[in-house]
Amino acid sequence: MSGHFLEDNAVVHTTPRRPATIYDVAEAAGVSKSLVSLVLRGSPKVSDIRRTAVLEAMEQLDYRPSQAASSLAGATTRTIGVILDDFRNLWFVELLRGLQEGLTPHGLRITVADRTLNAHVQDSPLDGFLSMRVDGLVIATEPTESMRVPPGLPVVMAGNRQRVVPGADVAANDDRHGGRLATEHLLGLGHRRIGHLTGAGGAARLRAEGYEEAMTSAGLEPRILGMGGATTEEEGYLEAVRLLEEVPETTAVFAANDTMAMGALAAARERGLVVPEDLSIIGYDDSPIASTHLLQLTTVDGRNSDVGAAVAAQLVDRLNDPRRAPRTEFVTPRVIQRSTCAPPRNT
Amino acid sequence: MSGHFLEDNAVVHTTPRRPATIYDVAEAAGVSKSLVSLVLRGSPKVSDIRRTAVLEAMEQLDYRPSQAASSLAGATTRTIGVILDDFRNLWFVELLRGLQEGLTPHGLRITVADRTLNAHVQDSPLDGFLSMRVDGLVIATEPTESMRVPPGLPVVMAGNRQRVVPGADVAANDDRHGGRLATEHLLGLGHRRIGHLTGAGGAARLRAEGYEEAMTSAGLEPRILGMGGATTEEEGYLEAVRLLEEVPETTAVFAANDTMAMGALAAARERGLVVPEDLSIIGYDDSPIASTHLLQLTTVDGRNSDVGAAVAAQLVDRLNDPRRAPRTEFVTPRVIQRSTCAPPRNT
DNA sequence: GGTCACTATTGGAGCGATCCAATTCAGAGT
């Protein structure tokens, strides 16, 4: 007899019973499914007695609402898709944090996709998000590919002020200003021979423009390398090698991002130059690597968590008023001084 | 009159018309909704004529299947949730690549969530995934928190061989073996005073064990620092400083991962030690930073893309046979020689 | 020409939530 009992019991435990639904909860709490739904959505017009009963039933049944059902029935999914460029370039980390913090209070969640990861797969992350019927899109990558976003879907371009998607809002740090700040920092230290390492992409171009402005208004000749190339450590290294080869008098380098600056650091070391005594180097992004003990990289902080917060605000506003005119919001960057910049040796 | 027409027209264009459904496609193609569904799922029993008609209609209407509807109706979502620890620790990048490549042929997609990002939000990524009704879970983080996974849900622990979740499969590189390889590499170069920098976590502990084994079987005394700490650059730096302080005769350091090795590099430089002449350093993971020009870090490659592929295989197998016994699969790591290891100066 | 065995196609019944209109329930007002 007890053997029987044990066996049955075992079977019950083994069978992966399907997840509970609102009907199960309703039955357990002795109310209707509609009431459960109201509790789920935090309606104020539910009596406390019923509410606690429902909540308890949910707890007891280990109930979790089906996202599929709720977004099929409701008009909205309450999720925002974020398209990233490449997980390896860490500038997005703080952006996500700011975004998350700005969205959560409004009951919105985010899901991220990396473009290069999906590159070899047939469908772009965009397709996935559209299939998912996201309520909004954050594009944190160069929208080079044919990103045909259906009209009416809220889109915010993050970290890129080129409004390629029609009707999209924009939030970014002021890259041109940042480029100028970086250059002026070097100028202020007394440098005159300052080279700039750049790469393809809208943000990089603006940073280069800021550099150019600062240089010409100081009466100096800008020298830009790597236009159109990748913004990787490898490229930073190669272009820095070229720069130091062609213009050995160079005393300072402004790299379009921290990763490239890392490459420049390698090039300097290889040439036997001591940083910052022989060569000053400034990066951009204040990515996690910049603050490491090993690099201690002076850089421009684009304040990406603030950018993320701005993106969140844009999104929430547009969700409330779909036909609002597109806005562009800038965050003012600032120089973070660490230890890769110093006055030039022989002034 | 014509004014009327124009106005209506304008309204039609402005209204963000709701996405097309299979009914729309069916009507446009002159078939039933069921036939469209069959085409959608790539059924072989659809005539070519109809298939192309349906495909054309889809194209023309810019149709995208509703994920919500299909996963509500079908038993399965065809998506796998991946729980990451922290976007900043890049070891997962190759893991994701291998995983993606192994899953795509089976029509499975992945969605990732970072645990630290969601830390301050009420619900863990696990809850989100369960709400989403993912078909499987990849846990690529220390499952310290109370991760109560519903029985029956396929789970694979990635990069961590401690099978904490009951019934979960495991795929990882052989960390203990890797720890031994790293140590033996240093031993082979002639080092005798080798310190190990470690941190909290299952993988780190195994690497430390491998180190310990190699040391004791060489008749040397192991020296392990940082047990229980974080595995960050900061900790790597601090522990390396301590090690070099306490045991200045140290000629080689094995760090539990590349990030910590980076910190050790900083500590060595700060002490005026030249790497590798004065101090050899070996990391673990072969993360993207290890191969940079700046670091050229000798490291142990855990072959994470292979681990990812193994995870994918485990998942697919279990999806096919839910009551298969849990398996553990190891990938054999290998040393990648770059330029931070050399024979000790005075042997 | 008719039956058989397939293969290709179709309609109907859900999946688990939301939304809306309808109903019940209390207490207030007359």
Next chain:
DNA sequence: ACTCTGAATTGGATCGCTCCAATAGTGACC
């Protein structure tokens, strides 16, 4: 006692698919 009103609760329809059983179509074979 009886209507009125607003709040709390409920049933039914619906979202866009998948699944299944039923139906239509098509040659093959006798």
